[in-house]
Amino acid sequence: MRLLRLTALTAVLTLSCGEAASAAVGPLSGLKAVSYAGTTVEVPVGWPVHDLTAAPHTCIRYDRHAVYLGDPGPDQNCPAGAVGRTETVRIASDGKVTRTYGYRRSADEADVPDGPNAPDAEPQTAPRSRSRLPERTIKAAATYSGLGFDTCAAPSADAMQAWAGASPYHAVGIYIGGIDRACPDGNLTPGWIQTVARQGWKFFPIYVGLQAPCWKDPGGGHPALIARSRRWTQGQEAANDAANRAAYFGIAPGSPIYFDMEYYPRNDAGCTQDVQAFLSAWTDQLHARGFISGIYSSSKGAIADMALVYESEAAYRADVAWFAHWDKVPQLFGDPTLSDRYWPGPRRIKQYQGGHNETYGGKRLNIDLNMLNAPVAALK
Secondary structure (H helix, E strand, O other), X not given: OOOOOOOOOOEEEEEOOOOOEEEEXXXXXXXXXXXXOOEEEEXXXXXXXXXXXXXXXXXXXXXXXXXXXXXXXOOOOOOOOOEOOOOEEEEOXXXXXXXXXXXXXXXXXOEEEOOOOOOOOOOOOOOOOOOOOOOOOOOOOOEEEEEEEEOOOOOOHHHXXXXXXXXXXXXXXXXXEOOOEXXXXXXXXXXXXXXXXXXXXXXXXXXXOOEOOOOOOOOOOOOOEOOXXXXXXHHXXXXXXHHHHHHHOOEOOOOEEXXXXXXXXXXXXXXXXXXXXXXXXXXXXXXXXXXXXXXXXXXXXXXXXXXXXXXXXXXXXXXXXXXXXXXXXXXXXXXXXXXXXXXXXXXXXXXXXXXXXXXXXXXXXXXEEEEEEEEOOOEO
């Protein structure tokens, strides 16, 4: 949605901010003007306005319409799982405006960004016809066996230090990028990774790219979706972007990157084929870039669909399966939702409990819980 300039302002609402902020509503436009740090933006009247100075634990989320004023605090109270991206605005303390954009439907039902940086339409690209080719073998640079957690926004280094000494967890899932990632980098920087690694933490990097075209959007996150005509090319593009993001954060080749493919109904054969092709291209291209391919999804979602082509000549097999089965049992094998014959050995992660709060060392986080015996990141 593109925001329009108001021609008349009739009411002023004063907001309680560290600096003066105001909102004004146009009588016919349905827009309000929000001013902060010498900058004014216009947004729909229904958007909430969050003062990050007055409420430093506020989570900046890209999957909900909102205006954020000021700079994010180091300890945001974010939900463990959030996917998708819609229109948001943040005015920083220096007056700089950052916007995220939603998506509009294209002719083949792909979701593409709407806004000044929206890409032009690209020609159809299909996977090459082939029998199974020799797959590249990428040796894991590091592995970890034990408990870990993931959360939408990287906690502060102080929170990670407190948890390192008091919690039973020693690995953390970090969201490094993706068009459908719902939280910004926040605390996550190359320096944060180095600091937290010295505290003893291992990392399993996560990338939230295009979602299944049959996604039903239960949470209102409005994710961008795979385009059937470009599913192979889009999988390759996601892998290249993920590898570039990993390099930016100082994550070395030989490390895994886990694609987050959220749950979708599996009663659409075409959708299943789209996901299988997209994730096969993701794996192939990640291998070309020297990284290990992982896939996160429900054990009844993309993991089940990739298990169907585990021995197929038409797909490249992901190296690691990270399956979600929230039975609160931290057990990798013998799980009724995923056969032990798929991804044996140190090639599994199980997410056994969804988002909930835990507190260690006085620091509370909203986390998902995981049992790992799998590759983790090596740092440059």
